[in-house]
Amino acid sequence: MSEQMKIGDAIVAQLTKEAEKDQNILAVTSDSRGSASLSPYIEEHQKQLVEVGIAEQNSVTISGGLAHSGKRPFVFAPAAFLTMRSIEQVKIDVAYSNNNVKLIGISGGNSYSDLGASHHSLQDLAITRAIPNLEVYTPADQYQASGLIQYLAVSNRPAYVRIGKIALPNIYQDSASAFVKPGQANIVINFGTDAALISSGETLHIAVETAILLKSQGINIKVVDLVSIKPLDTNLLNLLADQTELIVTLEEHSKYGGLGSAVAEALAVRGDTKIQIVAFPDEPIIAGPQPEVFKYYGMDAATLNQKIAGWLK
Amino acid sequence: MDTKTLELKAAQMRLATWKMIFKAGTGHTGSDLSCTDILVALYYSVLKQTPATFADPTRDRYIQSKGHAVEILYNVLADRGYFSKKELATYSQFNSPYIGHPTNHINGIEQNTGSLGHGLGLSAGIALAAKLDQSDYHVYTLMGDGEQAEGSVWEAAMFASNYHLDNLTAIIDHNGLQISGPTTKVMNSESLAAKYEAFGFDVIEINGNDISELVKTLKIPNVAGKPRLILADTIKGYGISFAENKPEWHHKVPTDEQYQQGVQELQTIIGGLKNE
Numbered sequence: 265m266s267e268q269m270k271i272g273d274a275i276v277a278q279l280t281k282e283a284e285k286d287q288n289i290l291a292v293t294s295d296s297r298g299s300a301s302l303s304p305y306i307e308e309h310q311k312q313l314v315e316v317g318i319a320e321q322n323s324v325t326i327s328g329g330l331a332h333s334g335k336r337p338f339v340f341a342p343a344a345f346l347t348m349r350s351i352e353q354v355k356i357d358v359a360y361s362n363n364n365v366k367l368i369g370i371s372g373g374n375s376y377s378d379l380g381a382s383h384h385s386l387q388d389l390a391i392t393r394a395i396p397n398l399e400v401y402t403p404a405d406q407y408q409a410s411g412l413i414q415y416l417a418v419s420n421r422p423a424y425v426r427i428g429k430i431a432l433p434n435i436y437q438d439s440a441s442a443f444v445k446p447g448q449a450n451i452v453i454n455f456g457t458d459a460a461l462i463s464s465g466e467t468l469h470i471a472v473e474t475a476i477l478l479k480s481q482g483i484n485i486k487v488v489d490l491v492s493i494k495p496l497d498t499n500l501l502n503l504l505a506d507q508t509e510l511i512v513t514l515e516e517h518s519k520y521g522g523l524g525s526a527v528a529e530a531l532a533v534r535g536d537t538k539i540q541i542v543a544f545p546d547e548p549i550i551a552g553p554q555p556e557v558f559k560y561y562g563m564d565a566a567t568l569n570q571k572i573a574g575w576l577k
Numbered sequence: 578m579d580t581k582t583l584e585l586k587a588a589q590m591r592l593a594t595w596k597m598i599f600k601a602g603t604g605h606t607g608s609d610l611s612c613t614d615i616l617v618a619l620y621y622s623v624l625k626q627t628p629a630t631f632a633d634p635t636r637d638r639y640i641q642s643k644g645h646a647v648e649i650l651y652n653v654l655a656d657r658g659y660f661s662k663k664e665l666a667t668y669s670q671f672n673s674p675y676i677g678h679p680t681n682h683i684n685g686i687e688q689n690t691g692s693l694g695h696g697l698g699l700s701a702g703i704a705l706a707a708k709l710d711q712s713d714y715h716v717y718t719l720m721g722d723g724e725q726a727e728g729s730v731w732e733a734a735m736f737a738s739n740y741h742l743d744n745l746t747a748i749i750d751h752n753g754l755q756i757s758g759p760t761t762k763v764m765n766s767e768s769l770a771a772k773y774e775a776f777g778f779d780v781i782e783i784n785g786n787d788i789s790e791l792v793k794t795l796k797i798p799n800v801a802g803k804p805r806l807i808l809a810d811t812i813k814g815y816g817i818s819f820a821e822n823k824p825e826w827h828h829k830v831p832t833d834e835q836y837q838q839g840v841q842e843l844q845t846i847i848g849g850l851k852n853e
Contacts (some may be wrong), residue, residue: 322732329702361689
């Protein structure tokens with residue numbers, strides 16, 4: 265395996281294998297086969313592709329009908345449209361009717377950084393997490409994406425998967441340890457108990473860099489990968505709250521309703537946990553190259569290093 | 578079933594629905610009475626589906642997109658034996674599964690509907706699955722005419738035509754009224770026949786309160802390669818003189834006096850049909 269890979273490519277590679285085994289698997293796209301990197305899948309499984317045209321609402325409803333008759337549709341569309349324009353279809357035709365549809369939100373979060381707020385999906389975790397009977401995942405590297413797709417290909421439950429656009433460095437060495445099961449988070453760095461930094465998806469590697477920077481200054485933290493946003497690993501969260509002084513969350517999402525909110529909601533009942541949420545503010549996000557945007561909002565390793573050191577004083 | 582038996586069945590279903598709405602104090606009265614004949618034609622003469630075959634993958638499917646007309650659907654399903662009439666008596670009571678819109682927790686109901694503009698897309702997805710599986714079942718969906726203002730209807734219409742879904746029949750309960758008044762005044766969706774034809778459907782216009790015409794039309798196979806639209810002209814509130822063509826009866830519940838009068842009117846129709 266290469267040292268880094270786009271999550272979308274890893275998803276399509278695994279889905280291509282799964283579609284070979286199960287003829288009921290379908291890829292459904294809304295004129296998004298290019299941005300979803302679906303070419304390798306289409307070369308192998310042209311008959312297992314359903315093109316809906318630029319009609320995201322219909323892509324979800326059609327998939328509800330397909331799933332009701334035994335198909336296993338994977339809907340690929342930009343996360344911004346899939347989880348906003350089509351959200352009622354997700355709520356009713358997928359989750360409420362309990363149709364086995366997998367929703368793959370591509371170019372999620374701030375991926376389309378310079379295209380502006382119309383194309384950002386910084387509210388998708390908040391809205392999908394609030395829908396009953398919908399699992400929510402945010403894979404962080406190619407192994408995790410592969411493990412997740414292996415699970416989703418045989419699972420009968422509706423799910424939303426949010427991925428980004430850029431190639432990501434490997435965090436894991438194999439798919440089995442990268443994605444264990446729904447509701448299981450992974451400790452990916454275990455330097456000590458000064459703090460726990462919880463992240464997922466495209467920001468997980470920033471959390472890892474931050475932990476390495478902090479270690480060089482004698483601050484030893486854990487980094488936790490919350491790949492399964494829903495169901496949530498509340499056992500591990502409680503263990504982290506027992507063991508560490510401070511919990512910090514980092515996410516490519518609005519500070520309202522995302523990963524940080526999920527962690528805070530789970531731990532609020534304890535009344536003894538210090539939590540800091542690092543996320544995008546409640547305002548239209550400045551456009552520009554992604555690393556510069558992340559740095560502007562204090563979501564880069566250097567700034568996080570300073571912030572966490574300060575919170576621990 | 579012959580036409581007279583079906584007409585009698587429709588009158589009996591109208592009476593059962595009228596009674597159920599009065600007892601519960603809630604329901605979409607005018608919408609139920611408008612599409613009663615369509616449901617009776619489907620469930621007693623057309624659909625290849627019974628309670629025993631409801632789990633059979635080759636069964637015909639019915640998706641009620643105008644989910645608010647659920648009381649008539651419940652009564653028809655109970656009469657066909659999908660569940661007991663005793664169970665249905667819990668309609669709208671605390672924690673009853675028989676709620677104000679169709680849910681697939683109820684035997685005989687395929688999908689959860691209620692929010693308008695979903696049924697045609699769901700049906701098109703099911704119809705495409707049949708094509709992929711080379712199975713020959715047919716999918717029927719019932720929409721309202723007010724519902725035609727939902728943009729998602731037209732996304733689904735485009736899809737059904739693009740994929741040549743000739744195993745799909747959409748029916749519009751074309752009564753010309755919606756909750757706020759005449760459909761042509763609220764948001765004019767006419768001319769529906771020309772619109773669906775332009776979207777690639779084979780369109781047939783019929784009297785949607787004439788059971789014999791409904792059965793005859795629904796039994797005609799689709800034109801090869803084309804989804805079909807049946808534009809069924811109906812009368813909202815059909816069968817109760819003072820509710821007919823009155824938008825306020827969309828979800829009006831009868832008073833005690835209106836209830837008695839309605840029961841009498843429907844019993845007269847039933848008596849007449851029995852004596853023929």
